Amino acid sequence: MSDPYPGRMSRPADKRTLLSRVVEFLSPGPxxxxxxxxxxxxxxxxxxxxxxxxxxxxxxxxxxxLTAGDVMVAAPRMDLLDIDAPYEELLPAVIDAGHSRFPVYQGKRENIIGILMAKDLLKLQRAPELKLRTLLRPAVFVPESKGLNELLRDFRSNRNHLAIVIDEFGRTAGLITIEDVLEEIVGEIEDEFDDKDGETGLYTLADGSLRVAGDADIDAVNRSFGVALPVEDFDTIGGLVAHELGHVPRRGETVEVGGLRFSVMLTRAGAVRWFKVTRAEQAAPETTARS
CATH class of the missing domain: 1.10.287 (Helix Hairpins)
Structure with missing residues (x-):
């Protein structure tokens, strides 16, 4: 028998059970x-x-x-290479930092002219007549306001793993890597440079300073440096430093507490993952967030 209303659109059958429709009606989705x-x-x-x-x-x-500005490594904490530095200076700097890619500048740190792959530095050792400039790869620049979703798509499509972040005035604000973006999804990506010294969360760096986990016990830091940071109100170094700053620390911030200088190296999910810690009198002069 033909449909008496041929112009009527047929609706797909609702395969949900009566119970599931009642549950959805009583408990709607978020x-x-x-x-x-x-x-x-x-x-x-x-x-x-x-x-x-x-x-x-x-x-x-x-x-x-989140945006690139929320996750980036702030400009003062960027490990950069000078295009005019001799090979004898470049190699130790690359080894100490332990990165696979380095922004390269000429004249002043603001003037980023390209990116050097650490592995490409070996070419200079085999062929000293090569110029460092010929090994550089183009630098990618993104605004602080660029969303991480869009940035991740760009990283994947361009096969690029590092971008220089610029502020609204076109100045270098920091850098961000594909690892920084992915860690916002999957959490901390540990590598050989993230090993802890035993269970204390303290790791000795090449320059003699310590990398200290944000959740490290204050007592462990006191024993290592022979200081007396307060332990009554806080259990971890991250809690103590956040209290001294008066806000959640951001990468690049520095604060002096009890004769030690804490520089924020890495943050994750609103907490500090790693500090670089030196004695205040041994640290190079720089602006502190709070004394």
């Missing part, structure tokens, strides 16, 4: 990102998803609100 995150936490509690999956999904959601 209306905001915060509600969605709460839903994910509830799903983890009910063993519907693994904790690692929940953390990753939450990272994806939070990353949508």
């Amino acid at each position: 209306d905001s990102k915060d509600e969605l995150i709460e839903t994910l936490a509830d799903a983890e509690e009910r063993d519907l998803i693994a904790p690692e999956s929940r953390a990753m999904l939450e990272g994806v959601l939070r990353m949508a609100d």
Whole structure:
């Protein structure tokens, strides 16, 4: 029998059960990102998803609100190479920093002229007649306001792993790597340079300073430096430094506490992952966030 209303559009059958439609009516889905995150936490509690999956999904959601300026390594903390430096100076600097890529400047630090792959430096050793400039790769510049979602797409499509972040006036504000972006999703990506010294969270750097985990015990730092940082109100170095600064530390910030200088090397999820710690009287003069 033909349809008496041939102009009528047929609707796809709703395959949900009556019970599932009633449940959806009584308990509608999340209306905001915060509600969605709460839903994910509830799903983890009910063993519907693994904790690692929940953390990753939450990272994806939070990353949508972050920009390059939120995650970048601030300009004062960037490890740069001078185009005019001799090979004998460049090699120790590359080894000490332990990065795979380095911005290269000419004249002043603001003038970034390219990116050097650490492995390319070996070519100078084999062929001293080569000029460092010929080994440089083009530098990619992005604004502080660039969203991490868009930046990750650019990194993948351009096969680029590092970008120089510039502020609204065109000045160098910092740098950001693809690892910085991915860590906002999957958490800290550990490598051989992230090993802790035993269980204390202290790691000796090549220049004699210490890299100290934000969750390291204050007592461990006191024993290492022979100082007496207060332990009554705080358990970790990160908590003590945040209190001294009066806000959540950002990368590049520096503060002196109890005769030690704490420079923020890496932050994750609103907390400091690593500090570089030196004695205040041994540290090179620089502007401190708070004494």
